[in-house]
Amino acid sequence: MLNQYALNDPGYTLNPALISENTFINCTNSIAIRETRTYIRNNYFYYDGALFPIFILDFGGGQPEITNNAFVLGRPNMFIDNLVVADNGDLIQNNVFISPTSADEPFVYTEFPIISKNNHFEGGLIAHYLAYQAISPQLVIKNNNYWNTRSKYYPSYNNPYIHTEIQKDPMFIDSTDFHLQKYSPLIDRGDSSVLDKDGSISDIGVYGGPFGESYVYIDKAPRAPSGLTVTLSADTVLLKWKKNTESDIRMYYIYTDSTTGVTTDTNSYLTSTNDILLKIPKSYFTWGSAYFRIVAVDSGYNKSQGSIAVGVVLTGTEEGEEIAAERYRLYQNYPNPYGGAGKEKTKISYELKKRGYVKLRVYNVVGEELAILVNGEREAGYYEEEFGAPVIRKGLEDHILTSGIYIYKLEIRDSETGHPVFNESKKMLYVK
Known part of the structure; x- marks a missing residue:
């Protein structure tokens, strides 16, 4: 960790300076500028330490031009200073500011008018702190996106460009890749005077504008629905869940079964709806308890992973009691045994009650690792992974499965603390 400025311009030169394509990790103070015209672009700033960072x-x-940078705070419940302390006339354009918490200080602090446009702000308490002489006709804040940020400006002011400001799910590829997905509301939503490399209006975010990147927008599946509740009211089973925030959600599929192991296939399919509320007559069910999962479907008919399973008791003394299956769980693979007769692959399902780092691996009986099915962050929800012939692992591309017992192992670490929270193995049988 650096406790001084990683790059400090003492102002001895009047030549323009370019600071580009650098990575600053846990620098308490990263860049300081005095008088020299400076271009700061395409850098990555990350901090998860215990002090108060100024990037x-x-x-x-x-009057620096701060463009196409990513400013990321990596830990919740941390205090920050001001990530960018700007001065008169500074240009802050096509950046991404990310905080996992409502930190007590702003992303951008200025005492004088600045130009802030085409930026994405996510989390945090304040996007722009406008002190002293900042609020004036020369202040330009436009075409920015604010996602789960408490306040766009502090103190509040009558922004003449407020009609260009939006509050939308950015639909990034994931939490560490800030490329936009197809149908992202940030595509072509920047200031019309700024163009992307392909000549279209600038996207909001780090890959927009003339110093951004031309790329193909990927149509990814939606996130798994969350917040599912199931209640029994008179003779009706009522399902409610949170609405997905992606802009291209088309509908939801509902799946049901008599056990917590509700699969998201045709055998468990119940119905579809455009709403986030569903009423089902109790008489439909012949079971003592009913469990449900919800799957989100987008306009391209890509399906999300299933939600966490939640059920309700339908008969007996505990009738009407909700059964929440919010836990970590590794399910038995299906089919099992598998192999031959069109069953060369099997599905391994698991469940996360909260976001975590997941490793799912397959071994033979002598402990040789045959496949890494998952190795990365996953949101809370229900997941299914396929395993079978051929095995895909570096160095084992041509490995042929032989009949016998195989072991699959699920390890989960808490994303916030890094501590192990789940570790379980199960056996499966492959028959050629």
Whole structure:
């Protein structure tokens, strides 16, 4: 960790300076500028330490152009200083500011008018702190996106460009890849005077604008629905869940079964709906308890993973009691045994009650690792992975499965603490 400025311009030169394509990790203070014209672009700033970081500090006079950078705070419940301290005339354009918490200080602090446009702000308490002489006709804040950020500006002011400001799910590829998915509301939503490399209107975010990147927008599946509740009211089973925030959600599929192991296939399919509320007559069910999962479907008919299973008791003394299956769980693979007769692959299902780092691996009986099915962050929800012939693993591309017992192992670490929270193995049988 650096406790001083990683790059400090003392102002001895009037030549323009370019700071580009650098990575700053846990630098308490990363860049300080005095008077020199400075271009800060395409850098990555990350901090998850215990102090109060300032990523960029403009002491005045340099009027830097701060473009196409990612500013990321990696830990919740942390306190920050001001990620960017700007000065008169600074340009802050096509950046991404990410905080996993409502930190007590702003992303951008300025005492003078600045130009802030085409930026994405996510989390945090304040996007722009406008002090002293900042609020003036020269202040330009436009075409920014604010997602789960408490306040766009503090103190509040009558922004003449408020009609260009939006609050939308950005639909990034994932939490560490800030490329936009197909149908993202940030596509072509920047200031019309700024163009992307392909000549279209700038996207909001780090890959938009003339110093961004031309790329193909990927149509990914939606996130798994969350917040499912199931209640019994008179003779009706009532399901409610949170609405997905992606812009291209088309409908939801509902699956049901008599056990917590509700699969998201045709055998368990119940119905579809465009709503986030569903009423089902109790008489439909012949079971003592009914469990449900919800799957989100987008306009391209891509399906999300299933929600966490939640059920309700339908008969007996505990009738009407909700059964929440919010836990970590590894299910038995299906089919089992598998192999031959069109069953060369089997599905391994697991469940996360909260976001975690997941490793799912397959071994033979002598402990040789045959496949890594998952190795990365996953949101809370229900997941299914396929395993079978051929085995896909570096160095084992041509490995042929032989009849016998195989072991699959699920390990989960809490994303916030890094501590192990789940570790379980199960056996499966492959028959050629």
